[in-house]
Amino acid sequence: MSFVAEFNLLPLPSLVRKSLTADTTAVRESQAKPRLSLMDFAHLISPAAAESLEVLSRRSHQLTQQRFGKVIRLFAPLYLSNECVNNCQYCGFSRDNPILRVTLSLDEVRREARALKEQGFRNVLLVAGEHPKFVPVAYLENCVRALHEEIPSVSLEVGPLETPDYRPLVAAGADGLVVYQETYDRDVYAQMHTAGPKRNFDWRLETPERAYAAGFRRLGISPLYGLADWRYEAISVAAHADYLLRNCWKAQLTISLPRLRPCAGEFQPLTHMSDRDLAQLVCAFRLMFPDAGLVLSTREPSKLRDGLIPLGITLMSAGSHTEPGGYTGAGREKLHQTVRGRIVELGASEWAPVGQASSRADATIPHGGSSAASRATNATGQFDIADARSPGEVAELIRQLGYEPVWKDWDAALTT
């Protein structure tokens, strides 16, 4: 049975209600269990459990140290392309956003990877919008093969594919696949995804299973917090993680904790998740899944990231750019807008503001780049980052907290 079938049978509204009404006795009992059920997890993310967050944090901290030691692994996203055929209301790369777009050539991808390698990274996540014309499987395969020569651990966060299409990517050296469901609420999902293949909720939900069948040995999942009720999303992704641990057991599982950030299109989060909620959720995931990697990106501000490290985070991005060419300026000379799948020179687009000059330096684009300067000269980023520290600064902070920053993925090192 696929996860879609299991998901359709989950009593999610009832679990959310149980979470909201759990009392301290229920929380204490759930916390003491060696193996937690979905109901126990619902108790751990309850308002009642929030009142004893310190106790939850201590347990989460102990478990993380037992299972992972005092180690934080670092990775960086490398954006290949911001072309996309989908319209996702919350994403700067959405098809209908009049942003500056580019797809990096193989040489440009190598340049970006070398810049990351010079900063210390040996674990890179290749990210691209979903566009079969600009980002075909053969292109992804070539990128993975080119990078795998220099970077031991290459993961992908790209448009979902069929299992046979994933196989050449695994053969080329990709070991991890990350796919956010965005929201596990079908109604909200339908409202957020108004055009493109991403409208198919079930197809996306089954992506980790197809990736596993193709041989990926690291799977990453998550909702994007800020679209539907965070407890509903958390219980859903916990059910998803539980399914993958039972059915895709040879793979290492990571769960990310992304909250919505500002992006092109000015989308505002539909729901609120506080910093304290986020901290509670880190602890609940750790107690439910002691061996799962918990991932925190530069979407969160530096102070909060530093505070969450001891609670249970095991993997962090650092110094991230969310635009293609963001580390070296690669691809600047090819910037364009894309209308109905066709490249349009800047200044010639129907979207171009009145009086817009055709020079890139003068191009006006909506909010969404990482800075005013980069907006004028680089492709548009997917979202604004909140922790702008350099990788070296993040590594130093990790050391100050008594942890060892690890740049290379240990799992890949053991298995290659």
Ligand code: SF4
């Ligand atoms: S979230 Fe992904 S699929 Fe949606 S517009 Fe952005 S890049 Fe495209």
